Amino acid sequence: MLRLLGKAPSINVRKVLWTCDELGLAVDNEQWGSGFKSTDTPEFLALNPNAMVPVLVDGDVVLWESNAICRYLANRYHGEALLPADPARRAIVEQWMDWQATELNNAWRYAFMALVKNSPAHRDAVAIDASIAGWNRHMAILERHLERSGAFACGDQFTLADVVLGLSANRWLMTPFDHPALPAVQAYVERLSERPAFLKHGRNGLP
Structure with missing residues (x-):
């Protein structure tokens, strides 16, 4: 195992x-x-x-x-549906995975530590506001992409990109600050919520 x-x-x-x-x-x-x-x-x-x-x-x-x-x-373990064999399709999936791990994660880190973790080391109000602004800007990038991508991040098929982006979108929605309206992101989270594994590991009450 x-x-x-x-x-x-x-x-x-x-x-x-x-x-x-x-x-x-x-x-x-x-x-x-x-x-x-x-x-x-x-x-x-x-x-x-x-x-x-x-x-x-x-x-x-x-x-x-x-x-x-x-x-x-x-x-x-034969997950071609999650990570396509075709080089171009695979690269798009990996592009969004890498963007999540670098650009998006770096944007939310300070605000999340302050507002969710209540970290004593993250109390600078200016830094919190800057992190929220950066987080919202990156989520707006995802919003514009989802408006044209289809049901999921890389088209009509669920992939590994949706695993990492879905968790990040859930974290954004659950962190307590004033959120701009991003209807494509909200609809995306609702579609992901049709998957039992997302309800178990993503939309499970944890940010």
């Missing part, structure tokens, strides 16, 4: 759990991270020197970085 090290509330762990459900894969989710087993131990650091979750162990294969793990699972 696959081993997934990382606390279930983590958005990056949920990416992998959602992907596993879409692929019908059984996974043993071991709870590591803040509030659970410490990642700053020789045992964990031997698997991921960054001391971060998630980590996937699949036999002799050990992987960290959530998007890389999701790609591996789709490649290894």
Whole structure:
């Protein structure tokens, strides 16, 4: 059975759990991270020197970085529907996955830590406002894309891009600040909510 090290509330762990459900894969989710087993131990650091979750162990294969793990699972376990074999279609999926992991994540980080995590290190009102503005600007990019992409991020077929973007859209909607109207994003989340795995790992009450 696959081993997934990382606390279930983590958005990056949920990416992998959602992907596993879409692929019908059984996974043993071991709870590591803040509030659970410490990642700053020789045992964990031997698997991921960054001391971060998630980590996937699949036999002799050990992987960290959530998007890389999701790609591996789709490649290894016949997930062509999630990650197409065609080079052009695959590149579009990976483009949106990479955008989520870099541009979008970096935009929301400060505001999320302040407004959801109540982090004492994230109390600068100017920085919070700047993070919210950046977050909204990136979500507006997604809004414009969804207006023309079809049902999902890369067309009419659900892919790994929707796993990562769906979780991010849910986080945006659940974080307490004044949200601009983005009807395509809202409709996208409602479509994703027809998938049991999204309700289990995405729209499950956790931002």
